Every structure is written in C-alpha cells, then in structure tokens.
Amino acid sequence: xxxxxxxxxxxxxxxxxxxxxxxxxxxxxxILGFGADLAEDHPGFRDGAxxxxxxxxxxxxxxxxxxxxxxxxxxxxxxxxxxxxxxRETSQLYPTHACQEFLHTFPLFDFREDRVPQxxxxxxxxxxxxxxxxxxxxxxxxxxxxxxxxxxxxxxSTQYVRHHSRPMYTPEPDVCHELLGHVPMLADPRYCEMVHxxxxxxxxxxxxxIWHLTKIYWYTVEFGLIRxxxxxxxxxxxxxxxxxxxxxxxxxxxxxxxxxxxAVLPKMDYKSGYQKLYYILDSFDDAATKLGAYCDxxxxx
Ligand code: HBI
Ligand code: FE
Numbered sequence: 001x002x003x004x005x006x007x008x009x010x011x012x013x014x015x016x017x018x019x020x021x022x023x024x025x026x027x028x029x030x031i032l033g034f035g036a037d038l039a040e041d042h043p044g045f046r047d048g049a050x051x052x053x054x055x056x057x058x059x060x061x062x063x064x065x066x067x068x069x070x071x072x073x074x075x076x077x078x079x080x081x082x083x084x085x086x087x088r089e090t091s092q093l094y095p096t097h098a099c100q101e102f103l104h105t106f107p108l109f110d111f112r113e114d115r116v117p118q119x120x121x122x123x124x125x126x127x128x129x130x131x132x133x134x135x136x137x138x139x140x141x142x143x144x145x146x147x148x149x150x151x152x153x154x155x156x157s158t159q160y161v162r163h164h165s166r167p168m169y170t171p172e173p174d175v176c177h178e179l180l181g182h183v184p185m186l187a188d189p190r191y192c193e194m195v196h197x198x199x200x201x202x203x204x205x206x207x208x209x210i211w212h213l214t215k216i217y218w219y220t221v222e223f224g225l226i227r228x229x230x231x232x233x234x235x236x237x238x239x240x241x242x243x244x245x246x247x248x249x250x251x252x253x254x255x256x257x258x259x260x261x262x263a264v265l266p267k268m269d270y271k272s273g274y275q276k277l278y279y280i281l282d283s284f285d286d287a288a289t290k291l292g293a294y295c296d297x298x299x300x301x
Pocket of ligand 2: 177
C-alpha cells in the first residue's frame with residue numbers, strides 16, 4: 001500500500017520536533033484567526049479604514065527583527081479613546097478584584113487614559129523587573145510558537161487596538177488585553193517562573209502535548225484565579241482585561257476548581273460569553289512546583 005505503518009506512527013508521534021535554539025528561531029509569522037483579514041462577525045469587518053490600519057500595523061510587526069527596538073505607533077484619537085475606556089472601566093475593579101502581585105506591579109507602567117502605551121517602553125520596564133521582553137506580532141500567534149517564546153522569556157504581543165464600535169469586546173488579543181492583562185503580571189518574578197515552566201515544556205512537546213499546554217496556559221495565564229486571605233482574586237489576563245469577566249468571576253454563576261496540571265482540562269470556550277469555569281491556585285510557587293512536576297513527566301514521556 002501507499003502508506004506504510006512506519007510513516008503513520010511517525011505522523012502520530014511527531015518525533016521530529018526540532019526545538020528553536022534561540023528566540024530568532026521562533027517563527028513569529030504564523031498568525032491564526034483574523035490577522036488583518038477580518039471575518040464577517042468581527043466588529044471591524046465593515047470598516048475599510050480599520051482594516052487598512054490593521055494591515056499597516058501587521059506589516060510593521062512582520063518587519064521587526066529580534067534585538068531591534070519595537071517601532072512606535074502614532075495611535076489615532078479613536079484608538080486612544082478605546083484604550084482609555086478599557087483602562088477606566090477595568091481599573092475601577094482592580095483594588096477589589098486583582099491579585100496582590102498585579103496591584104503591586106501595575107503602577108510601574110504609568111498607564112494613562114490619554115495615551116496608548118508603546119510596546120518598547122513596556123518591554124524595557126519588564127526587562128528591568130524580571131528580564132522578560134515583548135516581541136511584536138501581527139495577531140493571534142500559532143500556539144507552539146507562542147509557547148516557545150515563553151521559554152525565551154518573551155511575550156509575543158499584538159500592537160493594534162480593538163474596533164472602537166465595541167470597546168468592551170474583542171474576539172482576539174489586542175494591545176488593551178496584552179498591556180492591561182499580561183504585562184503587569186510579567187513584572188512579577190514568581191509569576192514569571194510559573195510561565196517560564198510552561199514555555200520550557202513546550203520546546204520538546206509533540207502536538208498532543210502542545211494542546212494540553214495550551215489548555216494549561218488558558219486556565220492559568222488567561223483565566224486563572226488565586227486565593228488570597230480567603231478571598232478570590234484574578235491573575236489571568238482574560239479576566240484582568242475585561243470588566244465583565246471581573247464581575248463574572250465573583251458572581252454565583254461560575255464553577256471554581258483547584259488547578260492541577262495533570263488533570264484532564266475541559267475544552268476551551270472562546271465563544272459563549274463569560275467563563276463558566278475557572279481554576280484557582282493557592283500560590284504561584286505552588287503552581288510552579290506542580291508545573292515543574294508535569295514538565296519533568298513530559299520530558300520522560
Ligand atoms: N498570540 N498574540 C498572541 N497573544 C496571545 O495571548 C496568544 C497568542 N497565541 C496563542 C495564545 N495566546 C494562547 O491562547 C495559547 O494558544 C498558547
Ligand atoms: Fe492573552
């Protein structure tokens with residue numbers, strides 16, 4: 001027959017993953033989801049000027065070389081207004097809803113409603129705090145490349161702003177989500193240790209393991225909660241960058257379970273409103289230890 005048993009098992013096991021040896025070898029060009037080519041249900045689908053703007057910003061990201069400063073963008077008045085709305089709304093809830101680490105690092109970034117922060121300035125603050133850095137990308141990056149970046153203490157960040165018609169909603173990561181949700185947490189060393197473990201585990205993972213790591217990432221880095229003095233606080237970027245998620249996590253609606261990287265994690269739900277399930281950590285140290293154990297098991301598998 002045309003297909004030998006050997007080639008089949010090879011395809012299933014994906015034995016030939018060559019991990020990147022440096023950040024330069026992490027491909028930042030495989031963009032999933034929208035990129036600049038917006039789908040019909042995207043809020044900016046009918047806005048030609050917005051699509052051209054997205055195309056320009058995508059081109060800028062694609063031309064960026066590792067080691068070069070990230071080019072600054074002159075944000076438009078409507079982009080600044082959108083950023084300002086997201087910052088104003090979400091930051092109302094931070095004192096009562098965000099974890100201590102976030103509340104501690106947030107002021108370092110000098111966020112203001114009248115100015116969209118520049119990625120280069122944010123990256124240089126991170127470098128001083130934890131040695132992490134930002135690399136620009138044109139949209140939602142392929143999970144393997146995105147996770148591999150974390151192994152090199154690099155966070156791939158979009159630079160465009162969501163469509164102004166719906167400031168409190170975006171179907172994809174945008175600069176408001178990255179800078180409010182992810183960046184302050186990446187200024188905390190213990191949090192970074194946990195995220196670094198996920199990145200290192202991704203380097204040698206086969207596709208099935210990448211899928212599990214993507215879910216681990218989703219239920220911690222994106223939607224994770226942490227217990228503090230008997231209270232439930234948010235550290236996940238998808239919660240911290242969304243007023244609705246912040247309210248939802250404290251309501252009676254969602255289920256909240258203890259996090260275990262070895263457990264079977266449910267499929268991620270992007271589409272149907274706020275999360276119905278969150279996982280909660282006891283501490284970042286504890287999570288890094290558990291993730292370390294999971295990663296050791298991956299490497300032995
Ligand atoms: N790409 N630009 C960008 N931002 C993210 O937060 C992001 C990503 N790609 C994948 C991803 N997050 C995760 O949801 C996992 O798939 C790893
Ligand atoms: Fe995110």
